[in-house]
Amino acid sequence: MANVFEVAQTLIQHIQTRFKGDIALVAYYGSYAQGTATSRSDLDFFFIPSTPQGFRAALSFLCGGISFDFWPIRWERAERMAAFEEPNTSIIADCKLLYVRSDADLARFEQLRKRISETGKPSLALIEKAENHLRDAYVHMYQMSLLHNDSTGNLTLFRTEAHGVLTHALYALALLNGTYFTKGWGKNTEQINQFHLKPARLDEHMHTFMQTSETKEIQTASEQLVQDMLELLNAQKAHYAAGPDYKGRMKGFYEEIRGQFDKLLTACEANDYTTAFFWSIGAQDEIARFLYYSRNGYWPSAVLATADYMHEYIAVGLPDLPKLLASDRLSELRDMILLLDERLRSLLQSHTVHIAEFETPQQLELYLDQRG
Structure with a gap:
């Protein structure tokens, strides 16, 4: 049976000879890093290439009956691991370094570990x-x-x-x-x-x-x-959650959704049912999601039933656009869009949400001057 660290040292020597400027660091993790290795344990280790040439050092092999996988991790992927965006954060947090090219590489890696320790609490x-x-x-x-x-x-x-x-x-x-x-x-x-x-x-x-x-x-x-x-x-x-905050969370929302209303009105007047179909459902869903976010302080879950956040929309009396969808009811849908515009503006104003709206370029210029 091979001594796994002798095998690792052979690879390190190879790196220092052939890839000295191409690999930032080499580390191992898993059972050997945790002190739980057995006679059958392989050595889990990785390296971070610093140039495209460095990737050529990757190698999977058997030595003395033990499996070795010397695999590369890009800095970008290491950053995702440190940000808990991949489920193998332990590889970065708990590994042991075998080789570091420079103090700058070490500092960058230690910054990732610091990020893990600062992020690692319920949030x-x-x-x-x-x-x-x-x-x-x-x-x-x-x-x-x-x-x-x-x-x-x-x-x-x-x-x-x-x-x-x-x-x-x-x-x-x-x-x-x-x-x-x-x-x-x-x-x-x-x-x-x-x-x-x-x-x-x-x-x-x-x-x-x-x-x-x-x-x-x-x-x-x-x-x-x-x-x-x-x-x-x-x-x-x-x-x-931080609680309701319509004024802060819906700032600028009406100004954006108004553009969708205009697309919908144009589609209805042009008898363009396909466009009306997509934009009416999309607009209502977006409004419902924003209302949910404004009341709760977090967005509706990707796995939350649509009815659970659509309730926010229906509860405040906004018209249900998808119910009206039919190619022969576009004039009725147009009227409901105008009603939706009116009621949404009223709802936002009741929550003191500022709407940035100007009649002329001169009014916009005056506003910009006052805002600084």
């Missing part, structure tokens, strides 16, 4: 990143819905999609707890158990995924887990 920003994982979990649930539920016939396919649901849900859970997984799957159970925030049925769902051979049970557990995670996520969003 609305991490909640939004968790939301992205839940959205990806929905893709696996959709794929599962296409499978034929025939007890064990499609068990492999159901388990594969459930694996996607579970891993995305757990990545989201780590972010809701303001952290990242420091160990790989199967070794992070203790960390999951110590999370302050987690669904009450998490252990039950994980047991179902791992133990049952009934496809219907796997699908049901997936749906319940995602729903539990969504409720937990929304509760955390509400916890970090």
Whole structure:
């Protein structure tokens, strides 16, 4: 069996000879960095190229029966990891450096680690990143819905999609707890158990995924887990919300949406149903989302049912445009757009939202002079 660090040193010597100006640093992570390596453990290590030539150092190989994968990470990707935008933040946060080209490279890398330590606490920003994982979990649930539920016939396919649901849900859970997984799957159970925030049925769902051979049970557990995670996520969003602020959050909104109203009016008058279809639905959805954001302090979730945020629109008495969509009702739709314009302006003014509107260029010039 090869000594993994002797192998690593061989690569470092090769870099110093052939790629001295092309690689910023080399580091290792995983079991050897954490002190949990076994006789079968490989050495997980990576390098950051500083030039296109540096990528040529990448190599996957076996030595002494041990697997090695010397793989490149661009600085841009390392920055995404440090920003919790990829689920492998631990690679940057917990690695051990083997080689650094310069003090400037070291300072840049340490700045990434500092960013992780400063970001790593519960926040609305991490909640939004968790939301992205839940959205990806929905893709696996959709794929599962296409499978034929025939007890064990499609068990492999159901388990594969459930694996996607579970891993995305757990990545989201780590972010809701303001952290990242420091160990790989199967070794992070203790960390999951110590999370302050987690669904009450998490252990039950994980047991179902791992133990049952009934496809219907796997699908049901997936749906319940995602729903539990969504409720937990929304509760955390509400916890970090700053409360209603129509005046601040809707500043400039009317001026933008008015352009969509004009497109809609033109489409109705030209009997252009296709354009009216797209812009009427898009405009109403955008207004509903802004109203939701203005009241709650955060945007509606990508996995939130449309009805949950569209309620904001209907509740304030704005006309429902998509209901009127029909090629022979464009004159009626035009009237409703004018009504929507009137009611939206009135609503914003009731919340003291300033609308920047000028009758003449001279009025605009005077405003700009006064604003400075």
